Amino acid sequence: MQNATPGEMVHDLRTRVHATAAALVARDGRVLYADLPEGTYAETFGVMCATIVGASVTALRELGRAAPDHIAIEGPTSRTLVLLCAPHALLVVVAEPADDPGALLAAARTFAAAMARGSDPDRRPT
Numbered sequence: 001m002q003n004a005t006p007g008e009m010v011h012d013l014r015t016r017v018h019a020t021a022a023a024l025v026a027r028d029g030r031v032l033y034a035d036l037p038e039g040t041y042a043e044t045f046g047v048m049c050a051t052i053v054g055a056s057v058t059a060l061r062e063l064g065r066a067a068p069d070h071i072a073i074e075g076p077t078s079r080t081l082v083l084l085c086a087p088h089a090l091l092v093v094v095a096e097p098a099d100d101p102g103a104l105l106a107a108a109r110t111f112a113a114a115m116a117r118g119s120d121p122d123r124r125p126t
């Protein structure tokens with residue numbers, strides 16, 4: 001989507017990969033843009049996703065390792081991908097467990113590259 005807002009890009013990503021949910025979350029847990037199912041508490045969702053990343057970064061640093069570029073969580077009812085996509089932002093995509101993890105990661109990386117080319121994920125719509 002050329003000239004799309006980050007919110008439109010999040011919605012487009014969710015639609016393209018047939019995800020259950022997609023969100024752009026600040027590293028502090030603030031939800032910047034989200035396309036979540038009705039009844040989802042966006043604030044809780046955002047804070048918990050940021051906590052997952054923070055815990056992973058801390059654990060890896062304790063081992064002298066670099067921070068991850070993405071975190072995958074797989075379970076019987078969902079496949080969740082958290083991608084560090086901007087200096088202070090995370091892209092979270094929740095998909096079906098049968099979805100191709102490689103295709104999901106590729107779509108998320110394409111989104112991150114588009115964000116880097118011209119959209120500021122911390123900019124709120126006016």
